[in-house]
Amino acid sequence: MSETSALVILIAAIFTNNILLANFLGMCSFLACSRQLDTAVGLGIAVTFVTGFTTALNFLVQRVLVTLDLEHLTYIAFIAVIAAFVQFVEMLVERISPKLYYSLGIFLPLITVNCAILGTALFMVIRRYNFVQSVGFGFGAGAGWALAIILMAALRQKMGYSNVPRPFQGVAIAMIVTGVMAMVFMGFAGMVNIQ
Amino acid sequence: MMVYLLSVLVFGGLVVGFTILLIVAERYLTNYGVCNIDVNAGQRVMEVDGGQTLLASLIAEKLYIPSACGGRGSCGYCKVTVLAGGGPVLPTETPYLTRAEIRGGVRLACQVKVREDVSIRVPEELLNVRLFQATVVSTRSLTHDIKEIRLSLNEPGEISQRPGQYIQVEAPSPEGPVYRAYSISSPPHEPSIVELIVRLVPGGVCSPYLHSLEVGDPVVFTGPYGEFSLSEDPLVEIVCVGGGCGMAPIKNIIYSVYHRWPERVCWLFFGCRTTRDVFYLEEFKDLARKHPNFHVIYALSDPLGPNETWDGEIGFVHLSVDKHLDAGIERQAFLCGPPPMIEAVTSVLIEKGLREDDIFYDKF
Numbered sequence: 001m002s003e004t005s006a007l008v009i010l011i012a013a014i015f016t017n018n019i020l021l022a023n024f025l026g027m028c029s030f031l032a033c034s035r036q037l038d039t040a041v042g043l044g045i046a047v048t049f050v051t052g053f054t055t056a057l058n059f060l061v062q063r064v065l066v067t068l069d070l071e072h073l074t075y076i077a078f079i080a081v082i083a084a085f086v087q088f089v090e091m092l093v094e095r096i097s098p099k100l101y102y103s104l105g106i107f108l109p110l111i112t113v114n115c116a117i118l119g120t121a122l123f124m125v126i127r128r129y130n131f132v133q134s135v136g137f138g139f140g141a142g143a144g145w146a147l148a149i150i151l152m153a154a155l156r157q158k159m160g161y162s163n164v165p166r167p168f169q170g171v172a173i174a175m176i177v178t179g180v181m182a183m184v185f186m187g188f189a190g191m192v193n194i195q
Numbered sequence: 196m197m198v199y200l201l202s203v204l205v206f207g208g209l210v211v212g213f214t215i216l217l218i219v220a221e222r223y224l225t226n227y228g229v230c231n232i233d234v235n236a237g238q239r240v241m242e243v244d245g246g247q248t249l250l251a252s253l254i255a256e257k258l259y260i261p262s263a264c265g266g267r268g269s270c271g272y273c274k275v276t277v278l279a280g281g282g283p284v285l286p287t288e289t290p291y292l293t294r295a296e297i298r299g300g301v302r303l304a305c306q307v308k309v310r311e312d313v314s315i316r317v318p319e320e321l322l323n324v325r326l327f328q329a330t331v332v333s334t335r336s337l338t339h340d341i342k343e344i345r346l347s348l349n350e351p352g353e354i355s356q357r358p359g360q361y362i363q364v365e366a367p368s369p370e371g372p373v374y375r376a377y378s379i380s381s382p383p384h385e386p387s388i389v390e391l392i393v394r395l396v397p398g399g400v401c402s403p404y405l406h407s408l409e410v411g412d413p414v415v416f417t418g419p420y421g422e423f424s425l426s427e428d429p430l431v432e433i434v435c436v437g438g439g440c441g442m443a444p445i446k447n448i449i450y451s452v453y454h455r456w457p458e459r460v461c462w463l464f465f466g467c468r469t470t471r472d473v474f475y476l477e478e479f480k481d482l483a484r485k486h487p488n489f490h491v492i493y494a495l496s497d498p499l500g501p502n503e504t505w506d507g508e509i510g511f512v513h514l515s516v517d518k519h520l521d522a523g524i525e526r527q528a529f530l531c532g533p534p535p536m537i538e539a540v541t542s543v544l545i546e547k548g549l550r551e552d553d554i555f556y557d558k559f
Contacts, residue, residue, distance in 0.1 A: 061209070073202055077209060084213035091217075091224040098282050098310070 004194060006136030009129070012194040013140025019116045020148040021182040026116030029107050030149050031174055040153030042100040043107060044146025046089060048139065051117050054078075054085050055138025058121040059131055078121045079112075086112045116145050127194070137194075151181060230280075233314040234258065239322065243309060249275070250304035259324040259417040260317070261363055265373050266305035272376075273304040280313035324417055325351060327362075329389065331412045337474035340395045341440055342406055345381070345388055346414055353386040354379075354418065358425055358447040359529060359555070362389065362418030366401035375401035378531070378557070379419065380443035382450040389416075392443040423555050426527040429456045434528040434549075436516060436540045438466040441531030442475060444557065448529055449479070453486050460488045462520065466512030466536060468497045470505060492519060513539035522547045530556040 004012075019025050026047075033043045058078050065073050090108050094101045101108065111117065120141040124134045155177055164173050227245025232252060234240070243252040250266050250273050253259075264270040271291030277300050284292070288303045307313075329346035337343050348354060356379055363374040381390035396402045408414065425433070425448065433452055435445040445463065452461050467473050479491040494508035494515045508515045513536065520526075528544050530537050537556045544554055 065205070068201060068205060070198070070202055070205055073206055076206060080206070080209055080213065084217060087217055088220055091220060095224050102283060102285050 004133070004192075006132045008192055009133050009194055010136040010140035010143075012192045013137050014144040014147060015185065015188040016191055017194055018144040018148060018182075018185055019119060019141040020145050021178070021185045023119060024182075025119040026114045026145055027178075029110060029114055030145075030152065030178075031171055033104070033107050034149050034152040034156055034174070037150070037153045037157055039104065040149045041146075042097075043104055043111075044149050046093065046104070046108065047111060047114060047116070047149075048142030048146045050082070050085055050089055050111055051120050051142030051145070052135065052139035054082050054117060055120055055124055055141075056131070056135050057081050057085065059124060059129075059134040062121075062125060074125065075118075075122075078118055082117055082121075083112045116141065148178075148181065152178065155181075227310050230309050231312045232256070232309065233312070234322070235316055235319070236314075245309050245311070247309055248305050249277075249281075249302075249307040249309055249313065249315070252309050253304060257326070258317070258321065259326065259363075260304050260321065261374075261376070261417075261420050262305060263363070263374050263376060264305075265371060268303060268306050271303065274301050275304045276300050276316040277302045277307060278314045278316060280309075280311045281307045281315075282310065318422065320420070320422065323355070324420060326415065326417050327351065327354065327389075329414045329416065331408050331410050331414060332388075333410060334408060337392070338472050341474065342393050342395070343380070343390060344393060344405055344408060345390045346416075348387050348389065354389060355386065356383050356419040357421075357423070358382065358451040359423030359444045360419040360421035361444070362391075362416045363420065364391075364401060364405065365415040365417075366404040368400050373400050374417070376420070377405075378443035378447070380446045382447050382454060384451070384454050389418075392440045392446070394440040423529070425451065426553075429459050430525065432460040432462065432524055432526040434462045434464070434516075434520065434526050434544070436464045436466075436512060436528065436530045436532070436536075438512065438532035438536050439472070441557065444531050445529065446475065449482070449489070453482065453489065457486055458488055460490075461486075462490045463492065464512050464516050464519075464540075465491075465493045466532065467493060467495055469495060469500070470503050476507075490519070511539065512536060513543045516540055517543045517546075520544075520547050524548075526553065528554045530554065532557075 013019065020030055029043065034040050058081050061077050061081055062074060065071055065077060086109060093108060120138055124137055129137055152174070156174065159173065168176065225246050229242050230245040232241045232243055239258070241256040243256065248266060250260055250262060260273045260275060262270065262273040268287045281302050284297055284302065285306050288306050291303060292301055327348055328350045329348050331344060332347045333345045335343045361376045361378045363376055365372045365374055377391045377393065379389055380392050381388045391405065393402050393405045395406050433448065435448055437445045442465065449461060449463060452459050463479060473493060476493055483489045483491050492508060492515050494510055494512045495505060496511050498509070499505055526549055528549055530540050541554055541556070545551065
């Protein structure tokens with residue numbers, strides 16, 4: 001079991017081990033929903049919320065499974081937890097902010113298959129975090145993903161005014177920018193490492 | 196063995212637990228309480244349970260908004276003007292709305308959810324739309340694929356319609372009832388009868404159902420819909436141009452005209468492909484003998500077969516319109532047929548001096 005404090009894990013999950021920029025998980029909604037800054041902010045918040053809470057829930061579920069010697073159910077149980085929680089968030093968002101609900105559109109239910117969330121839960125198991133660490137890691141990973149998509153959306157909005165060569169327009173330039181952002185985030189790597 | 200049982204039990208328990216939690220959450224989160232729908236600035240106010248779509252709420256309150264797709268957002272018929280409380284326009288609606296409509300607050304009723312008090316505006320006529328229970332009294336094949344179906348109204352027993360209006364027939368389909376629009380071909384002075392002229396569309400939903408009906412079968416429909424109204428000035432000539440089952444509203448218009456104004460001038464141009472597509476010609480010739488100001492012109496677009504005789508026109512129907520009408524007379528025109536026919540006839544009529552506002556059409 002790792003001895004790192006939950007706060008350090010949270011910071012590390014945002015900057016040095018950013019789930020999107022270091023592990024490249026959750027790329028599909030990252031590329032699809034990063035055209036508008038406000039949509040990106042909304043989706044970022046939703047993903048942070050879902051990742052944080054499902055990681056905590058999944059930690060408990062995983063403990064139960066380990067006690068019952070049913071570790072082979074880990075994947076499917078994690079997916080069920082995430083799916084149920086996303087349904088709940090969907091209802092919550094529809095109630096609180098219909099505008100966000102409609103601007104996220106299909107990507108809100110698609111958070112279910114955002115691999116960053118499942119990835120976070122699985123990293124939590126591999127790295128043998130305790131409950132507090134897991135919660136820190138979950139919120140950190142979500143916030144890291146949110147940070148990445150918000151930065152990306154801001155950049156893409158600016159890019160609307162720049163002269164991108166034709167073959168690179170659209171997703172191509174987005175991938176290149178993501179790569180550059182990932183390299184920039186590597187600059188944080190020396191600070192702390194949570195492998 | 197135990198491990199399989201336990202796996203299934205644990206996973207099943209997990210899923211059932213989440214389902215229960217979600218159902219409870221739904222109860223509290225999507226409960227919007229009772230909302231008021233205000234129609235046409237206080238003309239009707241209804242109290243409905245929030246959370247449903249506007250279309251479902253209005254139909255439950257017997258305000259029949261036209262809708263052909265059953266609320267799936269694929270027909271674009273259920274347009275209403277939402278003045279307050281509809282939320283933002285959804286991406287599912289934008290393909291069916293023009294920019295002007297979006298600015299004016301027009302929405303698709305099947306996509307708007309009632310979450311708060313809503314105030315809407317609908318055309319006055321929709322408030323008169325009712326749900327009718329009827330029985331088939333006769334069916335008759337007019338051509339190889341067109342049938343005339345007469346319905347006698349049971350509840351309510353009479354319909355108040357204007358020529359050119361249509362009804363929405365409820366037809367069963369594997370995914371629940373669907374509604375399809377058919378023009379009323381019987382005139383308003385027969386208020387207990389609704390007659391339809393239906394072309395069989397192979398693979399269609401409603402027309403095979405209507406063609407399969409037999410005398411005595413029940414039919415449910417809502418109506419009447421449609422904003423066309425005949426010019427009340429007897430000096431204005433009426434020009435009707437149709438093709439195929441576009442006959443339905445035209446028949447209604449012609450019989451209504453001669454019921455009220457026996458001397459009025461009226462032109463009927465009807466386009467068919469071949470002689471086997473011709474119908475109602477004898478009826479109209481009889482009517483023309485009684486009313487000398489009624490002119491019937493049928494045109495065949497395909498060349499005659501070897502042993503056929505034909506005393507009408509040959510060629511597309513817009514050419515007959517061009518040939519027979521003199522320019523510069525005040526007229527009202529009603530066109531009903533396939534889009535290329537409508538476009539061709541419209542340009543001919545405009546050349547003849549009709550204003551665009553006086554040309555009404557039904558494309559199908």
